[in-house]
Amino acid sequence: MLTRKQLELLDFIRSRMDRDGVPPSFDEMKEALDLRSKSGIHRLITALEERGFIRRLAHRARAIEIVKIPEAMEKSGFSARVIDGGRRTEPARNPMAALPAHAMELPVMGRIAAGVPIEAISEISHHIAVPGTMLSGSGQHYALEVKGDSMIEAGINDGDIVVIREQDSAQNGDIVVALVEDSEATLKRYRRRGDMIALEAANPAYETRMVPEHLVKVQGRLVGLIRSY
Structure with missing residues (x-):
């Protein structure tokens, strides 16, 4: 069960990745959720990671991958836009997608x-x-x-x-x-x-x-x- 702020942050990260293809910065998260400090964002990020909704990528500044979303958010049609890999890549595997990516x-x-x-x-x-x-x-x-x-x-x-x-x-x-x-x-x-x-x-x-x-x-x-x- 996620708190309202955790849901708001997850939805904001989702929307920004869908729009820009990259996660928002901590400053942008702080402004979007109207928090006073980045420490509040850090606590929310940690909580989402501990509950298995996101994963932080090692050695990458602000690099976040969404692993899963709550059922209510899933119905909105989320499609991940950031993938890992080098020059030779495979289609991104999105467990929320109805059809495989080509x-x-x-x-x-x-x-x-x-x-x-x-x-x-x-x-x-x-x-x-x-x-x-x-x-x-x-x-x-x-x-x-x-x-x-x-x-x-x-x-x-x-x-x-x-x-x-x-x-x-x-x-x-x-x-x-x-x-x-x-x-x-x-x-x-x-x-x-x-x-x-x-x-x-x-x-x-x-x-x-x-x-x-x-x-x-x-x-x-x-x-x-x-x-x-």
């Missing part, structure tokens, strides 16, 4: 900077199999290998593979591939501030980059993550 081949378009922006990516380096359940909507998808650690508190680490849905717009809080001045591509959280775009890192060692709106083009939104060990 793997699909996506092009890996090179490396994307989760740190200092690098040159725009345009060449396919190889292909990777990803679960069909990770692909959102009917648009085109591609994958990128992450370089750098600026998104580590969003659960995105150096060497991970991110799955991107092609789109040219974003909502505040989305993690996107942003093309800056038609020459540099970077993976950051997107926020609009007047006529400026804030490209936010998820690592306190990196400052938020403010760029005039006309110099930023959204190339896609993060919908999934494949962890590489």
